[in-house]
Amino acid sequence: MYKSRITGCGHFLPERIVKNSDLLEFMETSDEWIQERTGIEERRWIDPASGETTSTMGAKAAERAIAHAGLTKEDIDFIIFATLSPDMYFPGGGVRVQDILGMSTIGALDVRNQCSGFVYALSVADQFIKTGMYKNILVIGSENHSGGLEKSTRGRGVTVIFGDGAGAVVLSRSDDETRGLLSTHLHSEGAHAAQLSLLSPSTGRWVDEIMKDNDPDDISYYPYMNGQFVFKHAVVRFSEVINEALAVNNLTSSDIDLLIPHQANLRIAQFIQKKFGLTDDQVYNNIMRYGNTTAASIPIALSEAVDEGRVKQGDLVVMAAFGSGFTWASALFKW
Numbered sequence: 001m002y003k004s005r006i007t008g009c010g011h012f013l014p015e016r017i018v019k020n021s022d023l024l025e026f027m028e029t030s031d032e033w034i035q036e037r038t039g040i041e042e043r044r045w046i047d048p049a050s051g052e053t054t055s056t057m058g059a060k061a062a063e064r065a066i067a068h069a070g071l072t073k074e075d076i077d078f079i080i081f082a083t084l085s086p087d088m089y090f091p092g093g094g095v096r097v098q099d100i101l102g103m104s105t106i107g108a109l110d111v112r113n114q115c116s117g118f119v120y121a122l123s124v125a126d127q128f129i130k131t132g133m134y135k136n137i138l139v140i141g142s143e144n145h146s147g148g149l150e151k152s153t154r155g156r157g158v159t160v161i162f163g164d165g166a167g168a169v170v171l172s173r174s175d176d177e178t179r180g181l182l183s184t185h186l187h188s189e190g191a192h193a194a195q196l197s198l199l200s201p202s203t204g205r206w207v208d209e210i211m212k213d214n215d216p217d218d219i220s221y222y223p224y225m226n227g228q229f230v231f232k233h234a235v236v237r238f239s240e241v242i243n244e245a246l247a248v249n250n251l252t253s254s255d256i257d258l259l260i261p262h263q264a265n266l267r268i269a270q271f272i273q274k275k276f277g278l279t280d281d282q283v284y285n286n287i288m289r290y291g292n293t294t295a296a297s298i299p300i301a302l303s304e305a306v307d308e309g310r311v312k313q314g315d316l317v318v319m320a321a322f323g324s325g326f327t328w329a330s331a332l333f334k335w
């Protein structure tokens, strides 16, 4: 069995900054409410005139990750693309990246696990590396939330939280037994699927049905979140899946050098930080600047943490995520 490790990271964020106060243009809310409940100060939303999409942002983050790894696109054997906001219903974003970057006809796989999507994608990539099938895999998380949010007071409980952006890593085969990806842990509980969901258009409720019913209260084409329900499950599952990763590797929370939680809510990250007895320096948060970018949040945060010198060789790095599905997951690295 081979071992895998991250050899390159990159991220891309749209230039347009949307501050909390900017949201007042189209909804009743306040900077105070948003900061107090979520920690978010601003987020990036694609400027519609820019032509940027989930795939183009993913491709830009991927290019940066490949360069950071000291590789070229010819070295990449496979693409895994995680998103809940693909450019189109089908095909997915992986093939779009293959095309945009002008790569050879390598395989491209899409992962649909929302906020846990990047960690699930890492886990899939790890299996391909371990068996020796591939040497370098591009793992991308990218989201265009702003294109599909309800920009009115009715949608404020969801709309203020989400931002756009992309992050990517290259996961590579490594001969160094002492470092790399130690383990990944994946979970789901579909009984709560409806609590954080986007119901249509789907084969369960297609466009013509929505049009036929002409019901102004049918907003099933906007994301729905039962915030408090999700929050309560998130804090429990985050803790469980971090503990699981530590226990499997005979480690304890005092061994953690850096926790990169999915950026769902600063209050959730602070709860986890306290629970595991970590200092501010041991938890990487950027939700203040970018909001919740679901599958992109961990690779963006990792890429920034690496740029800032917050991850050093030999560090124990934990990634943990929870979200729609419900799904939750963790990955443990010796950097």
Ligand code: UT7
Pocket (backbone or CB within 6 Å): 028, 029, 030, 033, 034, 037, 038, 115, 156, 157, 158, 160, 161, 226, 227, 228, 230, 231, 234, 263, 264, 265, 268, 292, 294, 322, 323, 324
């Ligand atoms: O990434 C996937 C995982 N996601 C999460 O883990 C998110 C988990 N949930 C949360 O982060 C929080 O539940 C939210 C930040 C989404 C919401 O915070 P909350 O404290 O649970 O608020 P709430 O939904 O219970 O709403 C409280 C009040 C309501 O007013 P009333 O009914 O008490 O009069 C809402 O209408 O706040 C109102 N409200 C707002 N007010 C101003 C909801 N959204 C807003 C808003 N601005 N944007």
